[in-house]
Every structure is written in C-alpha cells, then in structure tokens.
Amino acid sequence: MTFFRVENLAIHFGGVKAVDGVTFEIARGEVFTIIGPNGAGKTTIFNLISRIYDSTEGTITFRDQDITRAAPHRIAGLGIARTFQNIELFETATVLQNLLIGRHAHSRSNVFSEALFLPSVRRAEFAHREKVEEVIDFLNLAHYRDQMIMNLPYGVRKVVELARALCTEPELLLLDEPSSGLNVEETQDVSFWIEDIKKDLGITVLMVEHDMGLVNEVSDRVLVLNYGRVLAEGSPQDVQRDPEVIRAYLGG
C-alpha cells in the first residue's frame, strides 16, 4: 500500500515554475522533512497537497486514493491536517473554540438539529470536547484554554495551531516551519513534541523547516528542493554532504 506519494507534481504561476516535477514517497510513521532556500517552493507543495492550489501536472496519492482533485474541505476528513507558515488562527475566538473547529471534519449534525440543540448535538459536542481536552493535555495548553488568540504571544499561537491540527485526528500532519520565530527553548519543545506525535500518536509528519538542528534531531529522511526541483533525498547526514546541496545553499 502507498501511504503517501507525490508524483511528477508541478505548478506554474505564469512563467514561474514554483514546483517543477517533484516526486517523493513517505512511509507510514516517518518524519519526512523538506528543506530548501527561500522561494524554493516548499510552501507551495503544502498548498498543493491541501488543495488550495490546483496542480498543473502530476498526481498526489494518499492511502491508495488519488486526491489530486479532491475538494479542499475534504482533505481534513481524509486524514491530512496542516499548520501554516504565517499562523492562520481564528483571532477573535478563544483557544478552546479554535480547537473545536479542528473537530469540524468529524461533525455530522445539520443546521436544524443544531438550532434546536437536540440531544444528539449535545452528545457530539461532549465527544468533541473530550478529544480537544486530550490534545490540550498533550501540548500543555490548559493555562490558555479560555484566552483569545489575539492576546497570546507568538510562541503560544504556534502551539495552538499545532493543537488545532491534532484535533482533526490526522494520519498525516503537515508542519510548515514549526520553529520559525521561536526561541531556543521553544524550538526544543517542538522537537520533543514531534517525537511524541510520531511515537505516541503514531502520526506521520511531513515538515518544512529551516532550523538544521531541529531537522537533524527529528527527521528520518530529508528532501532538498531548489527552484521547484528535487536536488537530493536521503538521511539528514547524507543530504548535507551532497555537493549539489552545498552549492545551492552557499551559492556558486
């Protein structure tokens, strides 16, 4: 069975080939990291997977299912969750409400039963709340539960966004630069959490990251992207020894 595979994926914005024939495969349970210089097309790959963009070419397969043209709102329900490079939280809502939205893909009620708040809706709300509390415990967010996002510091927001993604109960988690803007200690936390997410929750992680310390600590395999093309793929150590990669990073 193919857990996750991207084949010959490409997207062009006018003349810009942001992603240009990228192929890779992720096995269940791995932490797979994409690195590359600014503008290499990393975030664009995430946007293609979460179906915000339509690919020009290529296919995306998740658990043997072709999701290249799946509707964007179906992705979460299929088991792929993500975070955003520039945090996209619901600013005027509390942490709890943000996490409850993470449960949206699992809700089955309709407007009419909700307007009357029928017992079935109440039961579902309880089940969602229980799941959310598990995630709050897991990421130590209890202290912030009832605070508005706009009143939270940057580091906490990043954790809330991770928590919201976990609330969807994903099988594949996409993290776009989980450590950007964080200090050394917070980055260390992120590293522990990724380990726990992989080991305790059994979630496969696809990550984009610039901090090579973090990349080396948590990644099983690394893919290097440059100008939308794959430059190298392998273990973190192998990749960093690759002469092509060194050239791309140092220029020349």
Added chain:
Amino acid sequence: MRFIFKTDYHQDIRLAPHSGHVFWYGLLLALVIAAPFALDEYYVGQLTQVGIMAIAGVGLMVLTGYTGLVSLGHAAFFGVGAYAEAVLLGLGVPFFVTMPAAAVSAAAVGIIVGIPALRLAGIYLAIATFAFALIVEEIMGRWESVTNGYTGLLVPSIDIGDFSLSSGLPFYFLTMAILVLVILLVLNLLRAPTGRAMVAIRDSEISAQSMGVNLAVVKTTAFAVSAGITGLAGALFAHKLGFLSPESFTILQSIELLVLVIVGGIGSLHGAVFGAIFVLALPQALAIMKDHLPPAIGEQPGFEPLIFGLILIFFILFEPFGIYGRWLKVKLYFQLFPLYKKATFKRQKSYMKSERLR
C-alpha cells in the same frame, strides 16, 4: 472581581454559564413582560418596533457579524418577508403558517443571492447585495398582480374572534416572544459546529477550509439563516406598517440595518438589541434637538442622514466593537477596579482596524 471555577464541560456549553446570567436575564425578561403595563400605548408601539428591528438585526448579525459577509441588501429580505406575510394572509392562510412561510421564502431568496455571492468578499459583496436589493425593489413595484405595485397592499390584521394579535399589547408580546425565540435559536447555532464554522470563515477562510469547513455550504447557510430571520422581522413589520409599498424597503433601510449592527456591536447578539434601540431612539433625539438648534442648522434638509453617517464613521474609527464593546469595557473597569489598564483593549482594537470589512 469574580472567578468562575469550572467543574465540567457543561459549563462551557450552557447558554447561561453562571448564576449571575440567570439572574440578570431573568430580570430583563420580567421587565420586558411588565413594561407595557406601565407605559402608554405610544411607547408600547415604540418598544414593539425596537423588537422588530432587533430581530432583523440578529438576522444581519449572523451574516455580517459572525460570518464576516457584509450585506447592503437586507431590506430586500425584510421586504420579501413583509410581502409574503401580507399576500398569504390575504389568501386566507392562518398566521401561524404565514409567518414561518415568510421566513422560509426570505431564506429561499437568501440562498438565491448567496450562491452567486460565494466568490465575492468585502466591498464587492456589499455592491452585489446592493444591486440585488434594487432588483427586488423593482420586482415589488412591477409584479402588480401579487404586490399591487406602487398602489400599495393592505396588510390584513390577524384576528382571532374579536381579539387582534397584530396590534397593541398582543402584538408587542408576539414580537418579543419571536425575538427571544430567534435569539435562542441563534445562540444554539453559535455553540454548535455551523456557528463555529461561520466565525472561522470570518477570521480565516483558508484555515477554515483546511479544517474541513465547506465554504460554499456554510456561507450559503449563513445567507439563508440571516435572510430567514430578517424575513420574519419583515412579516412583523408588515403588521406594524399596515400598508406595504416598495418604498418601505429601500436602500436606506439596508443602511439603517448595517448601522444597527455596527453601532450596536459587530459579532454580538447584545449588539443587535442595543443597535435596534439606537436606530430608533436617534431620530427621536434628533427631532427634540432640532427644536433647540438655530433654524439654519436644524431645518437643513438631510440633517438626519448626516448625523447617522457621522455616527457610523465615528463608531468604525473609535469604537469598532460598538455599544456592546463599550459596555464590556465599563464592566471590566469596575470588575478590576483599581487595576484597569488602558492597554487591555488596545490590542483588539488595532486588530479590528486593519482587518475590518475584509
């Protein structure tokens, strides 16, 4: 200051999270019930009008305040509800059928507007809904076989024997009962997945979508619910007017509704009620003020719309959370008494400033 200890999940789901709420809303309800017996007929009529506007305001709040979609065409839904009520009553349909039918027809029209509006946001959506309202106004004027055009349509009263439900005290209670019912239904919706999805769309469409929110479905739902509630208010308004003509449902009324939600406090149901009181009290206050102003100012044509406009701009610039937001600040001030910091609300404000009407 009060600390609320939570011991189970019910506390976050309940409509009245603590006993203080039960007490104050209970008192408010008692006042609403007692008020008409203490006031004379004129004021009962005014309060009824506040109730009707508040229902319409709750309707627009669902769309603009919670889902973040600005509508400049809500007078159209108001009008559809009013005409549906008058026409159906005229056909002899009983009122407990006509009112829901008025809401449903307005909701259906809401869906028809909502679908093409899915691709629009911000000012473009405002323009599209504005254009739509003009079309509806035109239809009301031209579809003479049903609406009687500009000649106007008499609204049959609701009589049960000798007892008239569509005027005086009974109409006041009918209106308030519907207002309470509508508020409860919307509160339920807001604590359930659809309501959360609406707020999510308002704050970030992209991440709402990534969490599994079907933008098309939720936006269309918001349009339908909003239009339906406003249509219901329209049905009540028909009785208040007694006589319908397309001129009762113009762009000015759409703007008045938008002023209502913005001045009252965007994104809160309290705001809808405060806003309704405001838009009805202001013209009266102005009328009184006029007598004391030099005629050169007071007698100027367009004096009233000018003040309306100034107040709207003032609120958008300085009080983006409206009257309700100001009330929360005053409350917080007393709760924290010696500790209140000016900056407590600053961050929210700068956020609203940049992101408003997105």
